[in-house]
Amino acid sequence: MSGVGRGVPDTGMVIAAQRGNPHALDDLVADSLPLVYNIVGRALRGHVDVDDVVQETLVRVVRHLSDLRDPEAFRPWLVAITIRQIRNWEQHRRTALIRDAGVEAIHEVPDPAADFAEVTILRLGLTDQRREVAEATRWLDSDDQELLALWWLEETGELDRADLAAALGLSASHAAVRIHRMKEQIQTARTVVRALRGRPGCNDLRVMTSGWNGTPTPLWRKRLARHVRDCLVCGRYREDFLPIDRLLAGLPLLPLPASFGDQAAAAVAAHAGAATPHAAAATPPVDPAGSGASWTPDPSAVDHSGWLGHLFAGSAGKVMVAAATVATLVTGALVVTKVTGSPPSSAAPPAAEASVAPLEVTPSATPSPLPPTPKATPTAKPSSKAPAVGPAVSSAKKGVAVWDFNGASQALANSKASWYYNWNTGHPGITTPSGVQFVPMIRDPKSVTAAELTRAKAAGPYLLTFNEPDLAEQANMTPEAALDLWPQLVATGATLGSPAVAWGGADAGGWLDRFMSGAKARNLRVDFIALHWYGGDFNTTNAVNQLKQYLTAVYNRYKVPIWLTEFALMNFVNGGQRFPSQEQQAAFVTASAKMLASLSFVQRYAWFGLPATDKDQSGLFRTGTEATAVGRAFQAAG
Structure with a gap:
């Protein structure tokens, strides 16, 4: 295979x-x-x-x-x-x-x-x-x-x-x-x-x-x-x-044992290190996969105060946050929960300095237009509790959009999502579970400040950007305005996602098309495309096919990897919203997850969203532990 x-x-x-x-x-x-x-x-x-x-x-x-x-x-x-x-x-x-x-x-x-x-x-x-x-x-x-x-x-x-x-x-x-x-x-x-x-x-x-x-x-x-x-x-x-x-075929990786690394932690702390950057520069590197003499760590050559320090130390069961130095590895026993499920896409984002791929005009799919989708903004104070620990994540692609609610941290841990975001550069009130990644977002023009950019840079290697700029109720900005601010986002060094348009991502002359054309003309880096999609057809087969056609059309136009950062079944009629039954939504979750796993150019996707309320009937959890039928389907999705 x-x-x-x-x-x-x-x-x-x-x-x-x-x-x-x-x-x-x-x-x-x-x-x-x-x-x-x-x-x-x-x-x-x-x-x-x-x-x-x-x-x-x-x-x-x-x-x-x-x-x-x-x-x-x-x-x-x-x-x-x-x-x-x-x-x-x-x-x-x-x-x-x-x-x-x-x-x-x-x-x-x-x-x-x-x-x-x-x-x-x-x-x-x-x-x-x-x-x-x-x-x-x-x-x-x-x-x-x-x-x-x-x-x-x-x-x-x-x-x-x-x-x-x-x-x-x-x-x-x-x-x-x-x-x-x-x-x-x-x-x-x-x-x-x-x-x-x-x-x-x-x-x-x-x-x-x-x-x-x-x-x-x-x-x-x-x-x-x-x-x-x-x-x-x-x-x-x-x-x-x-x-x-x-x-x-299709078997997952064998999960790591719960005690992996415990017995070896002390031994590795005594000898598994590397030279500091200065020392490494002075010593010609050895090809680690070459055919030369076998390599054995030399305890006398280890500088434990240097950039690598101790590889394995502390308790098993989690990967701790590394010290903020250039190459501190992982403080913890490296027993993580990210061990099964579908892969990140083999269509990786281009190198940071690469320009946007040449634009190609292709027939566009026509998804249902999206009116505004309000998002809650977390305001709670950061939790001082220990990180929530949940079941192993079931897919490296699978994520969820999150805002704070009673039990949000536990629900996130139970969801089996491997990553999440909350339209902000921080996640106050939400504790990131072990093995799960938070991805920051610069939400709108007002978020482009030195403080927000610094916080985003510290949060991780990826950065989502302007949320639904084509809607007045959201980021509400022109492609030219976004391009003017883009160099400040590039300066963070993060892997950058395009502004996430509400609809029309594959349309010639649409908001995203104008932005990508402008990025190419200005030689500005865009590493992946962020998209939203909401389906008004509640037939599972039809909805999955429509979503696949849309994603394929967008990829064919720009040839850049895709993150689907909001999606669900939701029909907007007469200024209101109509939802499918829980069974229909759950069936769509199951079928769409399989489809998304099969698309190599789709690197990640995030369901909308984690909380299940009367207003957000596509939600996954009513409390930290009570999953909806949709939530149970999401947990099982690979």
């Missing part, structure tokens, strides 16, 4: 992290951790050293991030570094075994709580043939374990074949041959797994395994497979196999 990189950061985040934005660096590491953990865990088969290898990999990534010349190549670069660290670990382990042959058992004992096949089965809730595939991986030859780690992620959609081949240093054709051979081994092992679990089972098989200790090995795979192939009783277990790629 061709992967889409569901758990990997977009290019804009990489660029912001390279430029020294600490929030972007935090997010970059947090978003990379699940992928690294899944590769290392499966390759090492849950060995007790998984924590150490993951930590050393991330230290290496941060240390050499500035050396990455093509931010769009971050994913294969990350995977290559991970494979290099796995191979370094294997080399060190073999050396230790030769030196300490008498204590071989100590080195070979796996962590019984981290058997990756069993953890995969339990945490992903695998049943039937998917469970058989996971169990069959225990029987592979040891040389195939790192290939398995990458191939599993290819089949589940996290990597593509080019990433896999590059990480292993193979051509695509050579990688294909190795994968074919490994899949044959897994298929053979599936027959063994079935035969051993069969009831009433085969008497000859029971006799054959009477002296076996139960540990899967390649040797026993070959012996048992030979018996299954020749045995009339066991032969029936070789039938009715579903293809492996169909069984693994």
Whole structure:
């Protein structure tokens, strides 16, 4: 399968992290951790050293991030570094075994709580043939374990074949041959797994395994497979196999264990650091994915007061906010909840200095025009409570528009949204849950002040801009006025979204078209398009198709990634609003989320909105814990 990189950061985040934005660096590491953990865990088969290898990999990534010349190549670069660290670990382990042959058992004992096949089965809730595939991986030859780690992620959609081949240093054709051979081994092992679990089972098989200790090995795979192939009783277990790629397609990344990093925190704090920027500049960088000598952190070379400091420290279960220095990594055990679901789009925003893409005139879709949509402005004081902790987010694209209400913080945590915004540069009264990102907004011309711009810059790598400038009740400004103020927004260094028009984003000569043409003429940067859409047709199929047509038309005109920052079903008639039933709205949430996940140029979307009131009947939560039917559909959406 061709992967889409569901758990990997977009290019804009990489660029912001390279430029020294600490929030972007935090997010970059947090978003990379699940992928690294899944590769290392499966390759090492849950060995007790998984924590150490993951930590050393991330230290290496941060240390050499500035050396990455093509931010769009971050994913294969990350995977290559991970494979290099796995191979370094294997080399060190073999050396230790030769030196300490008498204590071989100590080195070979796996962590019984981290058997990756069993953890995969339990945490992903695998049943039937998917469970058989996971169990069959225990029987592979040891040389195939790192290939398995990458191939599993290819089949589940996290990597593509080019990433896999590059990480292993193979051509695509050579990688294909190795994968074919490994899949044959897994298929053979599936027959063994079935035969051993069969009831009433085969008497000859029971006799054959009477002296076996139960540990899967390649040797026993070959012996048992030979018996299954020749045995009339066991032969029936070789039938009715579903293809492996169909069984693994769409599975999420394996969630991080709740205690991940606890045991290794003290050790890493003692040695996992990097030189300060000054020292790094004086030392030629080493290619972290190269083929040179293996790398091992040198405790004597670590400057813990410098820019990296301690990678893992403190309690597990959250990624703490980093210190405001150029490359402080993540203070916390890096156990985050952003581990499953759909990816950020592979269509990443352009580099910060890039000009707007050439404009192309194409037929525009015609969404229902939007009259004003009032938004509440939070006025409550900032909460002093600890961050709300909710279930793991289910999609890196999925977000929600939020304003303060009783229980807003808990509702946000329970929503499984990965990001949110509230039409402001701060979020007073709303506590950001662990693993969720707040995105600031410069809402209107009056918000373009030094204080607001400073607050927006500090809030994170992305910045939303003028809200519905084409409506008098909202930002109410001309494209020329927005362009005059735009250089001040560019100066924040953030990844910038266009003003979010209420309607007509694909129309030639419309508000957005005039703004984008003006940005191109003035050589002003616009990194992604922000759009709003409200559907007046409550038929699910029609509504989803209309939304898809609109988004596609806008993308075809500007060729810039899209954030859909407000959307729902809502029919504006005679100056009022008519809403669908809860069941209709919920059906639209489910179907539109699948559609949006399939559009590579849609990087993020945000439902309107979190609170459910008599006025805002598309809302997700009535209280912090009471979800509407729409809210339950949103929670389940991927």
